[in-house]
Amino acid sequence: MNAGLPILRLGDILLSGLMSDLDDKTALAFTDELTTRIADEGIRGVIIDISRLEIVDSFVARVLMQLAGTGRLLGTRMIVAGMRPAVALTLTELGLQLTGVRTALNAEQAMELLGWRRPAEAAEEAPHAS
């Protein structure tokens, strides 16, 4: 089953994001699809951007924790990126620390955690339009 969420492949990394109105069926289909692709395509790292999620309740938290656990069993690093500050505060109060889930401030930092580096020198040498 396809969750209808875009999953981009960059080398051996999958980059995806959850939408604000994530329902249970979509969340489960997404887990299935991602797990299958990790195994089939030899994926080394997965980034899930959640900056669009206005809330993370215990259901979504469980989905993320299961994804991270499954990814780890498959030898993949999964990083949840871009959690909104209000969501982080709420999750803490709810008592859900997303145990076992690696997080990053945003997708770019998640890419860096997976070993991608911005070509800084290339950026410096780039011609500037005047």
Added chain:
Amino acid sequence: MLPDERTTPSGEHPVRVEEDLLAARHAVRAAAVAAGFSIVDQTKIVTAASELVRNAYIHGGGGTMTVESVRDAAGRHGLRLRVRDEGPGIADVEQAMTDGFSTGAGLGHGLGGTRRLVDDFDLDTAPGRGTTVTVVRWKP
């Protein structure tokens, strides 16, 4: 069109099918925005609502949610959510409020965690009588 007196401004929302969970969340978000809650408070209220309606849907076999704007004697504004179901009820309330306890698909933080997201929390339940959870978040 004649006004329907049974419908309060915020209204009653069914919690019968999975799509209702999302609709309930949207209704609470809209009410929290209208009441002028901060982003953090909106997020806490909507998350609490999500936990409660999911409990009613999964454990209670469905029910209803009402959202009301309230004001206390001191003039404070708040938002009250009441989620009812006609399910089996909760036999051991103390256990249900404990973090880590769940008989369903959640993480077991449904009630204990939800209580921390609101200011007032009232649980009315008994075996065979269903469950009603009423919560209020007051504006600071």
